[in-house]
Amino acid sequence: MRHGVVIPTADERETVELVRLAESAGWDAAFSWETVWGHDPWVALGAAALVTERIRLGTLLTPAARHRPWDLASTVASVDRLSAGRVVLGVGLGALHGNWLAFEPDEGRAVRARRLDEVLAVYAGLMAGGPFTYAGEFFTVGEVTELVPAPPVQRPHPPVWCVGALVPGAARQRSLERAARWQGVFPAVTGTAGSSGLTLETLAEVVARLRDLRAAAALPWEGYDVVVEADSYGGFGTVTGASEPWEKAGATWWVESWWDLVDRPDATAELRRRIGSGPRR
Numbered sequence: 001m002r003h004g005v006v007i008p009t010a011d012e013r014e015t016v017e018l019v020r021l022a023e024s025a026g027w028d029a030a031f032s033w034e035t036v037w038g039h040d041p042w043v044a045l046g047a048a049a050l051v052t053e054r055i056r057l058g059t060l061l062t063p064a065a066r067h068r069p070w071d072l073a074s075t076v077a078s079v080d081r082l083s084a085g086r087v088v089l090g091v092g093l094g095a096l097h098g099n100w101l102a103f104e105p106d107e108g109r110a111v112r113a114r115r116l117d118e119v120l121a122v123y124a125g126l127m128a129g130g131p132f133t134y135a136g137e138f139f140t141v142g143e144v145t146e147l148v149p150a151p152p153v154q155r156p157h158p159p160v161w162c163v164g165a166l167v168p169g170a171a172r173q174r175s176l177e178r179a180a181r182w183q184g185v186f187p188a189v190t191g192t193a194g195s196s197g198l199t200l201e202t203l204a205e206v207v208a209r210l211r212d213l214r215a216a217a218a219l220p221w222e223g224y225d226v227v228v229e230a231d232s233y234g235g236f237g238t239v240t241g242a243s244e245p246w247e248k249a250g251a252t253w254w255v256e257s258w259w260d261l262v263d264r265p266d267a268t269a270e271l272r273r274r275i276g277s278g279p280r281r
Contacts, residue, residue, distance in 0.1 A: 001247040003279035004029035004255040006060050006229075007271065009262045012044045018275055019048035022055060025278040029056035031090065031255065034063060036100045042075045049083035056086045060229065060255065061163065061186070063094025065115040066104060069122035069139060077127060077152040085153030089123075090186065090227075091116065092163030114138070117178065120160060127157030159183035161227055165190045166206050173209060180213035184225030184253075196229060198239055200249045203228070207250030227253040232280045235260035243281070254279075 005027050007018050019030045030048070032041030045057045057079065064072060072089075080087040093112045094100070107115075118136045125132040125141070129151060134141040152158055164179030165188040179185040187206040189197030203226075211221055228251040230239035236259045239246070243254040258274065261267045 001243055001251065002028040002253050003243070003281070004031060004056070004227075004253055005275055005279075006031045006033065006255060006257040006259075008033070008257070008259050009267050010271065012039055012047065014268060015039075015041075015044040016048045016051060018271060019045075019055065019057070020051055021272065022275050023052045025276050027055060027275070027279055029058060029088070029253070029255070031058050031060040033060055036066070036103050038099065042079055045087075046079045046082050049079055049086065052083075052086075054086075056088055057083055058088035058161075059090045060257070061090040061092045061094070063100075063112075064089075064091040064119045064123075065093060065112040066100075067119060069119040070126060070141070072119065073123045073126045073157075074149065076123070076158055077149065080152040080154055080158045081150065083153075085158075087152075087154070087158040088161060088184075089158055090161045091120070092186065113174070113178075120182070123160070124157050127152055128155075159225070161186060161225060163188060164206065164210070166202060166209070167191070176206065176209055177213060180210050180217065180219070183223075184227055185210060186227050186229060196237060196239065198228065200245055203246065203249045203251065225253055226251045227255055229255050229257045231256060231258055231260075233258065233274070 005022055007015055010018055015032060022030045032045055034041055041059055049057060076087055076089050096106055115138050118138050122134050122139055122141055125134055131143045133143050160182040161184035162179040162182050164185040165175040167190045187198060187203055189202045207226060214221055228239055228246050231237055234240045236257055261270055
């Protein structure tokens with residue numbers, strides 16, 4: 001089990017400082033997050049890449065459906081090169097909020113899901129090198145013959161972790177099918193209260209379904225990441241307490257997500273304290 005931490009509230013310089021602190025305190029990964037109008041997490045992660053050596057860097061998460069895939073691929077590859085291959089891209093449909101809807105209308109979950117699949121297909125195709133062309137519902141890509149960038153350090157591309165939601169009683173598990181095609185999953189259960197709806201039992205069911213999906217697609221299970229977003233301090237969501245039982249149920253990452261700190265006046269100081277204390281193994 002590896003341990004990561006989300007930095008839920010910090011400006012760009014504070015983010016860099018906190019990522020450096022996380023590395024020195026023994027965390028395995030540090031994550032930022034995306035909004036529409038606000039700080040750019042990839043700029044901050046790129047800066048953090050230059051002052052760290054070991055810790056992995058990523059987003060939890062990027063609403064990839066609202067990105068142009070070539071822009072997203074360029075950004076992630078740039079940070080991957082800056083970090084010498086320590087980037088992970090966390091993606092999902094994203095949670096609609098006022099900062100988003102002030103600029104972009106809600107196209108509906110079905111449209112966002114189809115766009116997300118196309119964004120990831122183009123992301124992977126461009127990263128893998130040419131010749132690459134694509135013709136989809138939303139995006140068309142011609143072969144790039146000029147100003148071709150260097151490849152990312154991680155081949156064929158920096159890993160993609162997808163939100164994968166178990167829909168109880170559904171014949172198709174489309175969100176899990178998407179997650180199974182990539183390199184990791186943020187498991188969740190729909191129709192339940194809390195941050196993800198996960199229990200140890202539902203996590204085990206998600207893992208079993210993903211194993212079957214990857215086997216059917218002739219994809220290996222070894223190296224696939226199951227990422228539990230949690231709060232061992234008990235302030236956010238339903239996944240709390242010790243990480244060991246979740247590891248036994250199939251999780252490979254425990255990512256502390258202290259979203260309840262956002263509105264606290266001492267948020268930055270408390271983040272420093274918790275991050276500096278290291279993972280609660």
